[in-house]
Amino acid sequence: MTNIGNNIKKLRKVRGLSQQAFADLFNLSRGNISSYEELRAEPKIETVMIIANYFGIPLQSLIQENLSVNQILNFSDYFEPAIVTNSTKKLASIPLLTREVMMNNNDLLNQIEGAEQLQLPIQSKHKFLAIEFSELIAAPLELEVKEQSILIFEGIEIESLHLLHHNLGLFLSEEEVFIGKYDQNGEQISLILNSWKSSLFSLPDIKYYWKLYGKFEKV
Secondary structure: OOOHHHHHHHHHHHOOOOHHHHHHHOOOOHHHHHHHHOOOOOOOHHHHHHHHHHHOOOHHHHHHOOOOHHHHHHHHHOOOHHHOOOOHHHOEEEEEEOHHHHHHOOOHHHHOOOOEEEEEOOOOOOOEEEEEOOOOOEOOOOOOOOOOOEEEEEEOOHHHHHHOOOOEEEEEOOOOEEEEEEEEEOOEEEEEEEOOEEEEEOHHHHHHOEEEEEEEOOO
C-alpha cells in the first residue's frame, strides 16, 4: 500500500480543489478521486506521474511519503526529469524569451509567437511561457533565483483563478515586465512586486495570468 491516496487528498485540499475540479485537471472522474482518497483503488502509474509533474512534486515522494502541508507548498520549484521518455510526442514546446530578446525589444507580447522553443516534459493542456531571468527583471526578494536561470510560467484560465492567490507570477505587457505575488480579493486580482509597485487585473486580462510553475538553474 502506498501513500498516494492520502497525498492526493491532502494535495487537493491545500490547493483548494474539489474532487471534481481535481479530476478535471487530469481527465479523470470524481469517482476516481473519491476511490483513491478512500484507499479503495490506486491510480495508474502514468496518472501518478502526470499529477506529480503538474504540481511539481518528486514522484517518489508523492507515492511513498506522508506529505506535510509545508512540503506541498515548497515543492512548487521542483521539476521531475524522470518523466522524460524516448517519445518526443510527450514533450511540450514552450516559447522562451531570452535575456537578449527582453533587453532589446519593447513589444515583448509580439515576441512570444516567434520565440525560441524549449522542449520540456510537461503534460498539461495549459499554455506555458519561459523567460531567462536577469537582474533587469524586477522580482520580490523571496524569489531566490540565480542570474540566467530559466523560469517557467503556467497560463491560468478563468476556472482556476483560485490557484493564483499567494503564488508568484509574471506581469508581461508591451512595455513592462516584472515578477510579483498574486493577491485575490473577491473578483479583484493584483500582482504585487512591493509596497509601491503592483498591477490590478480584471477578468478580460486573463491572457496575462502567468503563475510560476518551476525553474531551471545551474547547480
